[in-house]
């Protein structure tokens with residue numbers, strides 16, 4: 001009986017919180033986990049008409065069962081992200097409060113592995129800037145990989161403690177604190193979360209969240225929005241910290257959510273419970289900054305360690321992009337070439353000066369003598385030219401591509417080719433006679449045996 005495997009204090013807390021609906025909550029935790037995905041609107045659409053929609057996110061859908069996502073080339077190409085449905089409530093909260101049609105500066109302060117970052121990225125205009133930060137270094141590569149798959153060039157990935165953002169006080173229109181928490185809402189999905197739960201850990205999480213919110217608050221401009229979310233039901237974390245924001249210069253913004261969605265209004269935020277919402281536990285509240293104190297931000301004239309590329313190199317790079325005039329090209333001291341969106345150049349120079357550990361712009365590739373080696377990120381980017389030569393692979397060959405095997409083609413090809421599946425770019429091949437070399441980065445190689453499929 002799953003109920004008995006929960007800590008007694010947790011059971012007591014939930015009984016107290018839910019009253020008569022506690023048995024329904026426990027029963028829901030014993031049901032199979034719902035599987036949901038969010039499709040990437042900037043990439044080729046998946047056939048979704050037969051799928052059950054997630055009502056609060058127009059790109060979210062439930063799947064009837066859980067496939068082996070790793071073995072789906074469309075997943076590898078960033079056509080969708082596997083995300084638990086309750087947390088997609090963020091889409092509706094942003095739609096109601098954030099005036100997304102304007103260019104915005106957005107910070108996702110606790111971003112790895114990137115579920116909410118990819119959701120936000122797809123809702124912003126192309127002139128908006130999204131900074132995705134993760135403090136734990138070992139979690140940055142997965143964040144970077146997920147954002148590269150998602151393919152949008154207006155994203156910065158950084159690796160900093162929230163307090164390191166001091167030089168960006170007043171800079172952001174919107175900050176999301178999707179805080180590290182006691183994870184009660186993930187007990188069905190992640191049994192480890194049950195083992196880690198203790199009253200002491202709840203206290204540590206609540207205090208940590210307050211420290212993160214304290215660092216996040218000054219980063220907002222006048223009237224900026226602070227979104228605070230967790231995947232727990234715990235009032236010591238959610239309620240206490242939301243109330244604290246209300247007492248420290250923030251106005252709570254209620255949302256208008258249809259009764260039929262089952263989301264519970266907790267007066268300082270909104271809670272999803274698995275017996276009411278088809279998804280896991282998720283808490284979200286939206287606040288608007290009341291103080292008026294935005295400092296003027298000086299814009300540096302140049303990027304710290306990027307130099308413009310040479311003119312002949314620009315001519316080589318431009319044909320790789322669909323709209324090359326929207327970008328300027330720079331090279332790092334290590335030789336990596338980046339395309340920086342013109343519309344974001346000033347904001348990126350500010351971020352570049354303020355943060356030490358970050359990467360931004362679209363990674364184009366490197367020059368080896370006169371030859372240009374395009375990067376994997378460029379193949380997956382929504383900005384890559386649609387006129388480049390490519391080859392549509394069968395599913396078997398697409399999986400061989402992701403196993404990093406060399407493919408044999410019927411015809412002889414020369415030069416760079418985009419490997420495609422279902423019209424989606426998977427990565428680069430280089431034709432040498434009737435063999436093609438596979439340029440998938442080795443760290444992206446699938447280790448799973450494809451015969452299992």
Ligand SMILES: C[S@@+](CC[C@H](N)C(=O)[O-])C[C@H]1O[C@@H](n2cnc3c(N)ncnc32)[C@H](O)[C@@H]1O
Pocket residue numbers: 109110111112113114115116117134135136139161162178179180181208212
């Ligand atoms: C709930 S997870 C974020 C999930 C992510 N937003 C998503 O949707 O995929 C919380 C994140 O906060 C990070 N974190 C842990 N301690 C932190 C701290 N003191 N300050 C900021 N972030 C922290 C964790 O490493 C973790 O990646």
